[in-house]
Amino acid sequence: MYQSFIKPCLDISVAIIAFLLLSPIFLSVLLILLVVNNGKPFFLQQRPGYKEKIFKIIKFKTMNDKKDSNGELLSPDKRLTKFGLFIRKRSLDEIPQLINVIKGDMSIVGPRPLLIRYLPRYNSTQRQRHNVKPGITGWAQVNGRNAISWEQKFKLDVYYVKHLSFILDLKILFKTVYKVIKKDGIYSIDNEIVPDFMGEELTNNK
Numbered sequence: 001m002y003q004s005f006i007k008p009c010l011d012i013s014v015a016i017i018a019f020l021l022l023s024p025i026f027l028s029v030l031l032i033l034l035v036v037n038n039g040k041p042f043f044l045q046q047r048p049g050y051k052e053k054i055f056k057i058i059k060f061k062t063m064n065d066k067k068d069s070n071g072e073l074l075s076p077d078k079r080l081t082k083f084g085l086f087i088r089k090r091s092l093d094e095i096p097q098l099i100n101v102i103k104g105d106m107s108i109v110g111p112r113p114l115l116i117r118y119l120p121r122y123n124s125t126q127r128q129r130h131n132v133k134p135g136i137t138g139w140a141q142v143n144g145r146n147a148i149s150w151e152q153k154f155k156l157d158v159y160y161v162k163h164l165s166f167i168l169d170l171k172i173l174f175k176t177v178y179k180v181i182k183k184d185g186i187y188s189i190d191n192e193i194v195p196d197f198m199g200e201e202l203t204n205n206k
Contacts, residue, residue, distance in 0.1 A: 002164070012104075036083050037064065043059045043093075044057070049133060050130065050131075055100070055105040058099050058100055060095065061084070062081065063084055108169075112140065138157065140153040
């Protein structure tokens with residue numbers, strides 16, 4: 001009942017209210033990024049959602065598109081703009097994902113949507129993370145984010161799927177707010193540059 005009806009209604013209601021309340025910040029960041037990023041304020045990328053259905057995630061663009069002499073994108077730490085770092089540290093780059101929630105692609109709370117290329121690499125247990133909608137924040141994000149291994153992240157994601165409840169969602173939201181206010185593990189260059197998930201063989205060898 002909660003997952004199929006109450007949670008979706010709460011998601012849309014909370015997302016609309018949050019977007020309206022944050023609209024002054026949204027518009028301010030949007031206007032600055034239009035200048036900083038040469039008219040490209042948003043980062044759009046296809047991600048797998050509920051039941052692995054592909055959708056396009058929306059975030060504020062925090063990196064430029066500078067490339068090396070071979071035409072390859074520079075490393076993230078070299079492309080991250082000063083303003084991009086500013087909004088990442090305050091998690092403001094996540095605000096546009098409220099649009100994904102309103103559209104029904106995402107939930108406020110759920111496993112973070114990862115890259116499409118990881119889909120063939122999941123084992124049957126890890127794949128269960130797609131049995132719920134992906135979220136802006138999640139159980140893995142408030143318990144280590146990129147400071148923990150892929151194996152730990154997926155265990156936390158599956159735990160959330162199996163124990164999904166209103167109380168657990170509230171706990172994750174409160175912990176998220178606390179971390180944003182305290183700036184506790186929200187962003188760092190070292191934590192953001194993580195190796196690709198290559199599958200069970202890699203995680204088991206760590």
